[in-house]
Amino acid sequence: MTHDDALAIAARTRANVVNPLRGRSRPDAFDYSRRWSLRTVFALGCVFLYAPIVVLIVFSFNDSRRGGNVIWKGFTTKYYAKAFANEELMLAFANSLTIALVSTVFAVLLGTLTAVLLWRFRFPFKPLVEGLVTLPIVIPEICLGVALAIFFTRMGWMDTGGLAWPLNLSNITIAHITFSFPFAALVIRTRLQSFNVETEEAARDLGASEWRVFFDILLPHMRPGLVAAALLSFTLSLDDFVITFFTSGPNTVTFPVKIYSMVRFSVTPEINAASTVLIAITLVLTWAALRYQRTWKE
Amino acid sequence: MAEGRQAAARRPLVFAAFALPTLGWLLAFFLVPLGIIWLYSVGENVSLTRVETTWTLSNYARILEPEILELALRSLRIAALATLVCLVIGFPMALVIATASPAAKPWLLLAIMLPFWTNLLIRTYALLNILGTRGRLNEALGWLHARLQGTLELLGLDHPGLMSEPFRPFTFLGTETGVVFGIVYVSLPFAILPLYSALERMDKSLLEASLDLGAGQLTTFRRVLLPLAMPGVVTAAIITFIPALGQFLTPDLLGRGQVDMIANVIERQFKGANDWPYGSAISMILLYATFILLALRAFADARRSAARDAR
Numbered sequence: 001m002t003h004d005d006a007l008a009i010a011a012r013t014r015a016n017v018v019n020p021l022r023g024r025s026r027p028d029a030f031d032y033s034r035r036w037s038l039r040t041v042f043a044l045g046c047v048f049l050y051a052p053i054v055v056l057i058v059f060s061f062n063d064s065r066r067g068g069n070v071i072w073k074g075f076t077t078k079y080y081a082k083a084f085a086n087e088e089l090m091l092a093f094a095n096s097l098t099i100a101l102v103s104t105v106f107a108v109l110l111g112t113l114t115a116v117l118l119w120r121f122r123f124p125f126k127p128l129v130e131g132l133v134t135l136p137i138v139i140p141e142i143c144l145g146v147a148l149a150i151f152f153t154r155m156g157w158m159d160t161g162g163l164a165w166p167l168n169l170s171n172i173t174i175a176h177i178t179f180s181f182p183f184a185a186l187v188i189r190t191r192l193q194s195f196n197v198e199t200e201e202a203a204r205d206l207g208a209s210e211w212r213v214f215f216d217i218l219l220p221h222m223r224p225g226l227v228a229a230a231l232l233s234f235t236l237s238l239d240d241f242v243i244t245f246f247t248s249g250p251n252t253v254t255f256p257v258k259i260y261s262m263v264r265f266s267v268t269p270e271i272n273a274a275s276t277v278l279i280a281i282t283l284v285l286t287w288a289a290l291r292y293q294r295t296w297k298e
Numbered sequence: 299m300a301e302g303r304q305a306a307a308r309r310p311l312v313f314a315a316f317a318l319p320t321l322g323w324l325l326a327f328f329l330v331p332l333g334i335i336w337l338y339s340v341g342e343n344v345s346l347t348r349v350e351t352t353w354t355l356s357n358y359a360r361i362l363e364p365e366i367l368e369l370a371l372r373s374l375r376i377a378a379l380a381t382l383v384c385l386v387i388g389f390p391m392a393l394v395i396a397t398a399s400p401a402a403k404p405w406l407l408l409a410i411m412l413p414f415w416t417n418l419l420i421r422t423y424a425l426l427n428i429l430g431t432r433g434r435l436n437e438a439l440g441w442l443h444a445r446l447q448g449t450l451e452l453l454g455l456d457h458p459g460l461m462s463e464p465f466r467p468f469t470f471l472g473t474e475t476g477v478v479f480g481i482v483y484v485s486l487p488f489a490i491l492p493l494y495s496a497l498e499r500m501d502k503s504l505l506e507a508s509l510d511l512g513a514g515q516l517t518t519f520r521r522v523l524l525p526l527a528m529p530g531v532v533t534a535a536i537i538t539f540i541p542a543l544g545q546f547l548t549p550d551l552l553g554r555g556q557v558d559m560i561a562n563v564i565e566r567q568f569k570g571a572n573d574w575p576y577g578s579a580i581s582m583i584l585l586y587a588t589f590i591l592l593a594l595r596a597f598a599d600a601r602r603s604a605a606r607d608a609r
Binding site: 032034038039041042045046048049050051052053055056059109110113114116117120121122123129132133135136138139140141142143144146147148149150151154174175177178181197210235238239241242246256259260263267271272275278279282283285286290 | 303304305306307309312313315316317319320321323324327328329330331332334335338387388390391393394395396397406408409410412413415416417418419420421423424425426427428434483486487537540541543544546547551561564565568574577578581584585588592
C-alpha cells in the first residue's frame, strides 16, 4: 500500500465514521430552510398562492368595462364608487357584518364553555363528546349546508322575509355559530393548556367561590385565546359561502352570496373592487390580531 | 397535566352549566339536522313539499346509474390528484417553515395562512381571472415558451420538432386540469399546516445520526425523514381530501358545468330539481366516506401507539 492509497482510504473512512467535529463543520443536518432548491420551491409556492389575488386587486383599478381582467386600460377608482353605490351589494355587506358579529359573540361563548368543559372535567363518554365537537369542522361543508337547509325548512324558519331585520338573518347566524364554535373551542382549549392550576387552587383555599374563580382567575388567563377565537370566528363567518348559500332564504343575501350571483352573471371590475374591500378587511383583522398578540406578550 | 382533572360527578351543577349549552346546541342544530337528512335519504317525495320516510333504498341505488357513478369516480379522481399535488408541493414548503430560524418562522407561517383566511369564493374568482385562454397564466407560459425557444436558438438547437411550434394556450376552464388546479390552490394551506406541525415536532438528532452514519441525503429523506413525518402526511392527506371531495365552488366556477363533482349534483337536487331525498342520499354518501376515512385514521393511530407500547 502506497502512502497515497493510505491517505485516500483514511479520507474515505473519516467521512464515514462518526466524527463529533463533523456535525459542526458542515451545515446543520436539519437546515433545509438554507437550501436554495427548497427556498425556490417555497418562493414559487408563495407566488402561486398570491399571484391570483394580486392580479385581482390590481385589475380592480382597471379602467375597462368588460373583460376588464385581460388588458390594462389605465387607472381608475370608479369601480369602487360603483360598488359602494350598489345598494343590494351594500345591504348584503351589512348583513354579512351583522351575522359575523352576532355569530362571533355566540361562538366565543359556546367555545369557552366547550373548552373549559373538555379541559377541566372527567366524565363518561368524554371521547365521544370530543369527537362530536370536532365533527362540524371535519364533515364536508355541503353536507352541513344541506342538513341545516332541510332542518330550517321543516321548522318553517326558512322564509324569514316577514321578520324585521336583523331577525331575518337568524337561520344563517345559527348555521354560522354551528360551524365556528368548534374552531373557537379548539383555540381556547389550547390556551387553557398553559394555565397554572395552582393559582386556581390558591384562590379556592382563600375562600373564592366557583363563580369568582372563573371570572377572576380563569377568564383573565383565557383572554388572548378568546380574542384569537373571536377573530377566527369572525373571519370564518365573513368568508363562508357554501353553508350560507344553502341556508339563506330568497330575501336574505350575504356578501359572498351576492358576489356569487354577480360572478355567475358576468365578470366585472366591480366584483374585483368589492372583493378587494373584503380582502382589505381580512388584512386589517389579521394585523389587529398580530398587534394584540405583541402587546399581550410585552 | 391539568387536563380532565376533575370528576364531573363531584360538581354536577358546575358540570351541567358547562355541558348543557354545548350539548344542547350540538343536538338541536347539528345532530337533529343530520338525523333529518338521514331520514330523508331513505324517504320519497309524496307531494311537492312533503317527504315521507318509507325506508326505501332507491335513492342510494340511483348512485349506481352510470352517469352519476362516472361523476362520483371523477370526484374521487380529482380529489385524489389534488391531494397528491398538495402533498408534493406542501411537503418541501412545510420543511422550509419547520427548519427556518425562530425569527422567520411566524412570518413564513403567516404567508401561508393569509390566503387561507381570504374568502374562498374570492380566491376562486381570482383564479377565474388567471386561468382563461387569454388569462395571465397562459400569458406567463407563452412568455416562458418564447424564452425557451430563444435559448434553444442561441444554442443552435432549433430543430423542427424541438419546441419549434408557436405557443398554443392551454384550456383550463371547463377541464379537469383547471378544477384540480383550483382545488390545489384553495387547499394548499390546509395541507401545509399539519405537515409543518409534524416536521416541527420531529427529533432532529435522528436525522443527524442518519447522516453521520453515512446515509446520503436521499436515503435519509426516504428512510428517516419521511417515515417520521408520516402521521403528519396522513393527516394532511385526509384534511385535504375530505373538503376536496365535497368541493362545490371550484367545479362550479372553473369547471363551467362540464366538470361537475358530487357537490354540484347535490346542489342541483336542492336548487333546481327539488329532489330532496336523492340530494340527501348523496350527501349521506359523502358523510359515510368522511366517517370511513376518519375511522381508518383512528385505526392507524391506535395501531401505531400499540406498536410503540409493545416495543
